[in-house]
Amino acid sequence: MPEISVSVDVDAPVEVVWRAVVDWPAQADWMVLTRVTATRGDGHAVGDELVAFTGLGRVGFLDTMTITAYDAPRRCVVRHTGRVVRGTAAFEVLPLGADRARFVWTEWLDLPLGLLGRLGFAVLRPLIRWPLRRSLRTFARSVTRPAAS
Secondary structure (H helix, E strand, C coil): EEEEEEEEEECEEEEEEHHHCHHHHHHCCCCEEEEEEEEEECCCCCCCCCEEEECCCCCEEEEEEEEEEEEEEEEEEEEEEECCCCEEEEEEEEECCCCCCCEEEEECCCCCHHHHHHHHHHHHHHHHHHHHHHHHHHHHHHHHCCCCC
């Protein structure tokens, strides 16, 4: 299964980073062109379901997901069950000290079209990684931004 993994170091404690990662509705603030909501459960337990809309305006696609592992404040794994995105994703928060953590986002994609899909993915991989990296940079800034008084 083809894999994409991106990470960012964040100047905040693990617990703070974790809360920001699994604040599904707030992902719209940092994830490029994506809005996420919990549709079954609160999005913090195995079996809970999430739905993301990725796109601009009404043009885009739904990405439905089921949480298959939830180990707060370290790891959440989802299975993509939608028509466009299939596979598995993991959101991990790793400690780098008392006030620093690394957020790692990994996708293992179940590509259509066999060899043709894998070849297409190899060509498109940089275009897929770009919004993920941009999202994580925005995420790190949003978590470390001082609170408004």
